[in-house]
Amino acid sequence: MNNKLQSVRGTHDHLPEDMYKYNNIITKAENITSLYGFKPMATPIFEFSSVFKKTLGESSDIVTKEMYTFNDKGNEEVTLRPEGTAGIVRAIISNGLSQEMPFKAFYHGPMFRYERPQKGRLRQFHQIGIELLGAKSEQADIEIIACADNLIKELDIDKSATLHINSLGNIIERKTYIEELILYLNDFKNKLSAESQNRFDKNPLRILDSKSEVDIEILKDAPKLINYLETESKDSFNKVLDGLTNLNIAYQINNKLVRGLDYYNNTTFEFVTDKLGSQSAIIAGGRYDNLMKQMGGPDIPGIGWAAGLERLALLSIFKAIRKKTISIIPVGNENNILCIKLAQELRNKYICTDISYSGNLKKRLKQANKISSDYAIIIGEEEIKNNNAIIRNLETGVQEYIELNNLVKHIEKILT
RNA sequence: GCGGGUGUAGCUCAGUUGGUUAGAGCACCGGUUUGUGGUACCGGGGGUCGCGGGUUCAAGUCUCGUCAUUCGCCCCA
Secondary structure (H helix, E strand, O other), rough: OOOOOOEEEEOOOHHHHHHHHHHHHHHHHHHHHOOOOOOEOOOEEEHHHHHHHHOOOOHHHHHHHHHHEEEEOOOEEEEEEOOOHHHHHHHHHHHHHHHOOOOOEEEEEEEEEEEEEEOEOEEEEEEEEEEOOOOOOHHHHHHHHHHHHHHHHOOHHHHHOOOEEEOOOOOHHHHHHHHHHHHHHHHHOOOOOOHHHHHHHHHHHHHOOOOOHHHHHHHHOOHHHHHHHHHHHHHHHHHHHHHHHHHHOOOEEEEOOOOOOOOEEEEEEEOOOOOOOOOOOOEEEEEEOOOOOOOOOOOOEEEEEEHHHHHHHHHHOOOOOOEEEEEEOOOOOOOOHHHHHHHHHHHHHHOOOEEOOOOOHHHHHHHHHHHOOOOOEEOOOOHHHHHHHEEEEEOOOOOOEEEEHHHHHHHHHHHO
């Protein structure tokens, strides 16, 4: 195999079969989110780097080592978007849409992260997401999670996904908690795993979801974030949980769930699976009440989620719905014009029509069979002479002569 | 970024302790008297064994590097 020509590491070609599957998921997502009032929207694939640096957190892994950043010819520093939320929020500020709250956006498209590729983890991957701006109410949290749950059920992957939910509290509560956590962990600092020791200074919250057994053991008696939430945050979290219960959405409180992006607060959730190895999150999101203000816009709260298209696709079973197809087979070259006109007529009636380009009758029938056409229409000299065409059922092999004038109507009839 | 596995035809894989022109199935193309496909039979094309060094009389087989992929860590969708 000559592998000189290959796509860049961590990027995949989407061949027709993949596209059918991906488009199916995107269409379902668009339909379901529209039931909740989300409107489609798209932002550029790259932004000024500051859009991401400011929002994701200077110490986050995404910003420090995973961004595709470069200077363009005008010497502007730009970055291929590593996620969708920052761009949507930027667009809302840029376009003055903060007058139209609440604002509900649905988006999908490629994202880029320089990571080590693995199954379900690519350098160019695709996300589907929604963002709801301008709603502080827990109703928004509930609705958005319900929407994700709905999508998962629609894709028939609800049996392989579990909803994990947590509350990060507000900024002040989290700050107090982090201080306490550091105080507690300080005694064990040297016993922590190497990664966690590293996180100790950079982002201690992340130590919570360490998989190291030593860390887990140490964390057993660590202070819990939930105990540091004030009444307001606690009530809010309980309202969200209540709402989910009332909607029959099963969840698991996971107080170790800490999202890697700095802009989250209060409700944070993930739909996780155990079927994709270490890539467990398929849909993840949460509340980001400070993001817009932090970006220099008005003080408007937000909440949203993003789903990994490739991960959803790996979990879902999809069979493309094949449309009935007609193959038109001209015999000899004299009837080409007539045949292409006929094909056009059928296509105008929304009937999938294939017309063969070359070969003798045998080869053309073979071709029709290969693309699994339902019927073949054969038009040669003899047929023209008699003003008719052969219509052959490719499944049964039964064929009959139909007058050219009635051909389109006849085909419409047998296809229904 | 760290550690492990894998890499032979378009696809799935065989290739014995390193030894002559590298195989199979599927797929593809052609044929079985040329105006009838799917089945059957016959035939054919296609691989510098991921790439680059090294060891050896001799390497798909051993070794090193590299690229890709995959698993775990990390991170996350």
